[in-house]
Amino acid sequence: MAQTPFELTPKQKHILGTLSRATGKPIPALLDEAIEALQEHERLGRDHGTANGHETATPAHEPQAPCKPIWQQCADACNDVPDEDIAHLPTDLAAQVDHYGYGLPKRQVGDLCLSARCI
Numbered sequence: 001m002a003q004t005p006f007e008l009t010p011k012q013k014h015i016l017g018t019l020s021r022a023t024g025k026p027i028p029a030l031l032d033e034a035i036e037a038l039q040e041h042e043r044l045g046r047d048h049g050t051a052n053g054h055e056t057a058t059p060a061h062e063p064q065a066p067c068k069p070i071w072q073q074c075a076d077a078c079n080d081v082p083d084e085d086i087a088h089l090p091t092d093l094a095a096q097v098d099h100y101g102y103g104l105p106k107r108q109v110g111d112l113c114l115s116a117r118c119i
Contacts, residue, residue: 098104
């Protein structure tokens with residue numbers, strides 16, 4: 001087998017030497033394991049749409065239907081609530097949302113701002 005000439009940096013040589021001493025494995029065996037792991041990583045990346053750690057071009061998808069506005073989504077969600085449950089909601093729910101939602105004391109009716117001048 002022909003050898004490919006290349007040089008390791010001092011840092012790479014130090015890492016390989018340290019790993020060889022710590023594991024008891026010769027440096028060529030460590031290099032073989034590292035190359036096999038790198039090949040497996042690259043193969044998995046290609047299987048999941050990435051190559052070299054970067055996203056690859058994704059195939060064009062059909063255009064999606066525009067999303068419903070939030071008020072329409074809320075109205076659709078409320079359609080699933082039985083009328084009996086709606087009847088049990090407090091009549092001042094919107095005005096006292098801080099009380100019902102967060103447990104704060106109810107505000108007095110005079111504290112509520114219901115006119116355009118408060119805005």
